[in-house]
Amino acid sequence: MPESERHTGQTSKRSTLSRDLTIGILVALCAGCAGGSGIDSATTSPPAPSTPAYPASAANARPKTGVLPNETLKVNGVEREYRLVVPASVDLSKPVPLVFAFHGLGDSKDLMPIYTLLDVAAAQRGFILVYPNGRLRAWPLLEVLAKDDLAFFDALYAKLTTEYAVDQDRVFLTGMSNGAYFCHLLGALRSEKIAAIATHSGGLGTVDFKNLTPASQYGVLIVHGAQDGLVKVDEGRRARDAYQKAGHPVEYVEVERWGHLWAHVAGVNERMWRFFSKHPRRKATPTLNAGK
Numbered sequence: 001m002p003e004s005e006r007h008t009g010q011t012s013k014r015s016t017l018s019r020d021l022t023i024g025i026l027v028a029l030c031a032g033c034a035g036g037s038g039i040d041s042a043t044t045s046p047p048a049p050s051t052p053a054y055p056a057s058a059a060n061a062r063p064k065t066g067v068l069p070n071e072t073l074k075v076n077g078v079e080r081e082y083r084l085v086v087p088a089s090v091d092l093s094k095p096v097p098l099v100f101a102f103h104g105l106g107d108s109k110d111l112m113p114i115y116t117l118l119d120v121a122a123a124q125r126g127f128i129l130v131y132p133n134g135r136l137r138a139w140p141l142l143e144v145l146a147k148d149d150l151a152f153f154d155a156l157y158a159k160l161t162t163e164y165a166v167d168q169d170r171v172f173l174t175g176m177s178n179g180a181y182f183c184h185l186l187g188a189l190r191s192e193k194i195a196a197i198a199t200h201s202g203g204l205g206t207v208d209f210k211n212l213t214p215a216s217q218y219g220v221l222i223v224h225g226a227q228d229g230l231v232k233v234d235e236g237r238r239a240r241d242a243y244q245k246a247g248h249p250v251e252y253v254e255v256e257r258w259g260h261l262w263a264h265v266a267g268v269n270e271r272m273w274r275f276f277s278k279h280p281r282r283k284a285t286p287t288l289n290a291g292k
Contacts, residue, residue, distance in 0.1 A: 063092060063163050067119065069110065075155045076148065081133040082156060083109040086164070087123040095167035097127040097276070098160060100153070102139060102179030102186075104201075109133040112176065116262050121269045128164060132156060139175075139182035141205040146185060153186060157193060169281040173197040174272060176262060177231060181205040184239065191216045195281035196249075198272040201228055201260050203235030209246045219249040219279030223268055225258035251275055 068084040090096050099122070103112040109131035113119050122129040132152060140146040160166055172195055175183035180202020187197045188207050196219030220243045224236030233254060240252040255266045262268060 065090075065092070073152070073155055073159060075152045078148070080135075080152050080156075081109065083113070083131040083133070084160075085113075085119050085122050085129040085131075087119075087126065087128075089123050089126050090128060091126070092165060095165050095170075097125075097170035097172065098164075098166045099127055099129050099172045099174060099276070100156075101129060101131045102173070102175035102182050103131065103134065103137070104175075104177030104179050105138050107176070107179070108137055112179075116176070117264070117269065118174075121273060125273050127170075128160065128166065130156065130160065134179075134182075139178050141178075141181050141185065143185065143189065143206070146182075146189075149182070150186070150189060153190065168193070170195050170276070171281070172276045174200070175202060176200045177202050177260065187218055187220075188214050191218055194218050196220065196276050196279040198275060199223070199239070200262060200268065201225065201231050201236075202239075203231060204239045204242060207242075209242060214246075216282045217246070217248045218282065219251075219275060221251045221253070221272060221275040223253045223255065223263055223266070223271070225255050225260060225263065227257055228260045230260040249279060 063086070064084070065086045065088065068086070071082050071084050072079050073082065074080070086092075099118070101112060101116070101118055103109060112131055118129055121127075134149070140149055157171070161168060161171075171193055173183045173187060174197065175181070177200070180199035181204075183197045183199050184202070184204050184207045187194050188209075191214035198221040200223045220239075222236050222240050222243075224231075224233050226233050236252070236254065240250055243250045251271075253263075253266060253268075253271060255263045258265065
């Protein structure tokens with residue numbers, strides 16, 4: 001059974017609210033078609049990594065470190081953008097976790113770090129963090145429309161796991177709103193590469209476990225504001241129930257009196273990292289079909 005908790009919060013009265021509401025309205029329109037860091041000082045011992053201590057292809061090169069806000073990668077002839085964070089606290093001689101963070105609709109790789117403070121979490125917890133930028137500031141909700149973005153993820157995954165000593169048993173996804181919807185889709189379609197996902201203020205969208213059969217049952221953390229007026233809390237509950245039925249490890253956090261905002265009030269960054277630390281990649285299991 002999922003671990004469910006409810007927390008109290010206060011609606012933000014600052015300018016961030018106006019910005020997020022504007023973005024959220026766009027999310028709501030799209031859905032029909034388809035902030036303290038909260039980092040705890042305690043450390044969870046990671047599982048034994050399956051990745052060599054350092055990639056052979058990177059042995060003679062010095063990988064980039066620091067905040068690299070304007071990285072690019074050509075995918076199928078199109079230049080794609082991403083923001084890469086490799087904290088000084090990361091020991092690049094050892095296998096390190098990798099987190100992909102997907103922004104919301106109308107959002108970007110440059111705005112998401114501001115309201116999530118995930119850069120702080122990366123520095124304190126010692127993981128590499130990458131913010132892919134969606135084309136037209138959006139992520140597709142339909143598999144048939146996701147071909148280019150799936151190729152972008154595959155290329156970025158290949159690049160980072162080649163250039164850095166990424167522990168391939170600890171590659172995680174997180175996303176806000178439209179980015180959360182995309183995390184559900186990406187997790188189902190790339191489960192062989194993903195250890196766990198953490199979604200915030202988003203639903204399953206078109207993901208249907210009767211048709212999508214993940215190769216492995218990755219962990220799923222779902223965070224949703226009880227008063228979210230843009231993506232209703234019922235969407236988060238439906239996702240929780242679907243994953244639970246399909247046999248995935250699930251943790252569900254519903255934040256009382258909270259809307260469509262990153263839930264620092266519930267210590268979301270701390271919760272996310274604790275969840276990730278407990279859920280390294282599982283070995284592939286026989287085909288999963290929740291419809292049976």
